[in-house]
Amino acid sequence: MEIIAIANQKGGVGKTTTAINLSAVLAVGGRRVLLVDMDPQANATSGMGVNPELLDRTIYEVLIKGENPSGMVVPTEVENLEVLPSSKDLAGAEVELVNEYSRELRLKRALDKLRDRYDFVIVDCPPSLGLLTVNALAAAHSVLVPLQCEYFALEGLARLMHTINRIREFLNPELSVRGILLTMYDVRNNLSKEVEAEVRRHFGNLVFQTVIPRNVKLSEAPSYGKPIILYDMNCKGASSYIHFVQEFTGVIREE
Amino acid sequence: MEIIAIANQKGGVGKTTTAINLSAVLAVGGRRVLLVDMDPQANATSGMGVNPELLDRTIYEVLIKGENPSGMVVPTEVENLEVLPSSKDLAGAEVELVNEYSRELRLKRALDKLRDRYDFVIVDCPPSLGLLTVNALAAAHSVLVPLQCEYFALEGLARLMHTINRIREFLNPELSVRGILLTMYDVRNNLSKEVEAEVRRHFGNLVFQTVIPRNVKLSEAPSYGKPIILYDMNCKGASSYIHFVQEFTGVIREE
Numbered sequence: 197m198e199i200i201a202i203a204n205q206k207g208g209v210g211k212t213t214t215a216i217n218l219s220a221v222l223a224v225g226g227r228r229v230l231l232v233d234m235d236p237q238a239n240a241t242s243g244m245g246v247n248p249e250l251l252d253r254t255i256y257e258v259l260i261k262g263e264n265p266s267g268m269v270v271p272t273e274v275e276n277l278e279v280l281p282s283s284k285d286l287a288g289a290e291v292e293l294v295n296e297y298s299r300e301l302r303l304k305r306a307l308d309k310l311r312d313r314y315d316f317v318i319v320d321c322p323p324s325l326g327l328l329t330v331n332a333l334a335a336a337h338s339v340l341v342p343l344q345c346e347y348f349a350l351e352g353l354a355r356l357m358h359t360i361n362r363i364r365e366f367l368n369p370e371l372s373v374r375g376i377l378l379t380m381y382d383v384r385n386n387l388s389k390e391v392e393a394e395v396r397r398h399f400g401n402l403v404f405q406t407v408i409p410r411n412v413k414l415s416e417a418p419s420y421g422k423p424i425i426l427y428d429m430n431c432k433g434a435s436s437y438i439h440f441v442q443e444f445t446g447v448i449r450e451e
Numbered sequence: 452m453e454i455i456a457i458a459n460q461k462g463g464v465g466k467t468t469t470a471i472n473l474s475a476v477l478a479v480g481g482r483r484v485l486l487v488d489m490d491p492q493a494n495a496t497s498g499m500g501v502n503p504e505l506l507d508r509t510i511y512e513v514l515i516k517g518e519n520p521s522g523m524v525v526p527t528e529v530e531n532l533e534v535l536p537s538s539k540d541l542a543g544a545e546v547e548l549v550n551e552y553s554r555e556l557r558l559k560r561a562l563d564k565l566r567d568r569y570d571f572v573i574v575d576c577p578p579s580l581g582l583l584t585v586n587a588l589a590a591a592h593s594v595l596v597p598l599q600c601e602y603f604a605l606e607g608l609a610r611l612m613h614t615i616n617r618i619r620e621f622l623n624p625e626l627s628v629r630g631i632l633l634t635m636y637d638v639r640n641n642l643s644k645e646v647e648a649e650v651r652r653h654f655g656n657l658v659f660q661t662v663i664p665r666n667v668k669l670s671e672a673p674s675y676g677k678p679i680i681l682y683d684m685n686c687k688g689a690s691s692y693i694h695f696v697q698e699f700t701g702v703i704r705e706e
């Protein structure tokens with residue numbers, strides 16, 4: 197069971213969109229996937245068609261009360277893909293966990309209870325480096341970093357890498373960077389090209405060859421509660437995430 | 452001295468871009484403006500050309516140690532516009548303040564020390580509803596909500612309004628909603644039009660008539676440390692923020 201955190205403290209860079217679509221493509225490819233929503237906004241939950249308001253137990257009970265997650269997992273429209281949903285109560289978790297024992301390892305202990313039920317666990321993180329993201333990084337085998345091709349997003353990258361190193365040192369020696377995925381790439385503007393060149397220069401092979409273009413279908417799909425491959429299989433958004441997952445799973449090794 | 456918080460827990464909706472450009476247009480219009488950066492990402496600080504790494508005292512010392520902010524204010528390239536800079540240390544403030552006295556009113560007490568030095572104080576918030584944003588809402592006379600014309604952004608709006616109501620009830624009876632500003636509007640796609648129609652239907656006159664279009668110059672300007680009116684005065688990004696400030700200050704009342 198491989199656990200992958202989707203993290204970047206910069207807001208709006210495509211974390212949830214990547215978490216949903218990576219999960220869905222892996223699932224249609226026959227892998228058993230759990231999508232864990234660690235963001236109180238619950239976008240990964242609603243983006244997969246699950247209404248967080250209708251649920252009485254969510255990841256909040258798992259982290260704060262130590263309840264077993266297997267009872268809270270919800271099926272989705274995609275076969276082989278289940279969601280461990282979030283709720284807005286999670287916003288208080290940061291403060292509620294501060295004085296609790298092993299506050300950083302709550303998610304890791306919970307996912308240990310699901311061992312071998314899934315091939316992949318994909319964890320969507322909120323836009324911060326607080327306790328919820330730390331829990332995700334402490335539980336994960338690797339972290340995938342979506343990076344919007346813009347200046348502010350690039351600025352925050354060094355700080356994210358520094359946090360990942362500290363987590364590896366103090367909480368999770370196994371944690372590696374699975375890669376940096378360039379998102380919302382706009383071929384028409386120079387800024388995307390400049391940011392791509394800068395990131396590839398600094399991070400080399402850590403940057404996936406596949407780039408996700410800006411594509412309005414990707415932002416329409418969540419309002420129907422569907423991943424892109426169910427909403428519009430023929431758009432560039434779908435093909436770029438399919439291509440990405442092939443590179444991600446090592447099917448194609450682009451050099 | 453009017454204090455305005457720029458808040459929305461959804462990430463990447465244009466909070467910092469609005470904070471910087473609202474501040475700059477007000478300043479060139481002759482108002483004395485302080486831009487307060489309450490986000491550990493320090494994007495408003497670097498977006499105005501100030502390097503947070505070179506500063507030894509920032510808003511962190513103001514909030515945690517209660518130091519007087521007037522010694523930390525930094526001038527910018529724009530006359531009449533100063534910045535109270537952030538730093539990455541601020542990321543720890545949430546946890547550090549949890550058990551402190553009057554943890555929600557630290558910013559309010561600090562800004563009281565600057566009374567009548569400025570006409571406007573614009574506070575940029577991080578993408579969360581945690582203690583840093585609560586401090587900004589507790590100190591503010593009103594809150595301006597940038598809203599990206601996309602589904603996930605719309606979904607979070609009800610929760611933000613709920614939080615604003617609770618702050619008004621328990622911490623700051625004066626807090627009002629100054630308005631909702633639609634950002635990154637793309638005339639070519641239906642999603643923007645649909646979201647606009649939905650928001651105007653629900654929130655009526657709370658939604659500014661001026662809409663900020665998606666404009667690549669707005670995302671290029673921060674890499675030069677300049678607000679849009681110094682980077683490219685003739686682009687649609689500049690004219691839309693100038694138009695917005697006219698509506699914001701009541702110069703034009705569009706109906």
Ligand SMILES: Nc1ncnc2c1ncn2[C@@H]1O[C@H](COP(=O)(O)OP(=O)(O)OP(=O)(O)O)[C@@H](O)[C@H]1O
Nearest residue numbers: 207208209210211212213323409410411415462601
């Ligand atoms: N490649 C893309 N092309 C066009 N729109 C996109 C693309 N990827 C994501 N979006 C849209 O951009 C917005 C931001 O993406 P998303 O919500 O996935 O980012 P995030 O990093 O999860 O945000 P947050 O920091 O708030 O959690 C959403 O409205 C989403 O639908």
Ligand SMILES: Nc1ncnc2c1ncn2[C@@H]1O[C@H](COP(=O)(O)OP(=O)(O)OP(=O)(O)O)[C@@H](O)[C@H]1O
Nearest residue numbers: 207346462463464465466467468578664665666670
């Ligand atoms: N109208 C616009 N047109 C094009 N790009 C924009 C526009 N407004 C903002 N941007 C760009 O979009 C990205 C997100 O904007 P910004 O950083 O201001 O949002 P934010 O809400 O402050 O994000 P965070 O939640 O991380 O604080 C930035 O790279 C910015 O340069």
Ligand SMILES: [Mg+2]
Nearest residue numbers: 211212235239
């Ligand atoms: Mg998200």
Ligand SMILES: [Mg+2]
Nearest residue numbers: 466467490494
């Ligand atoms: Mg910002």
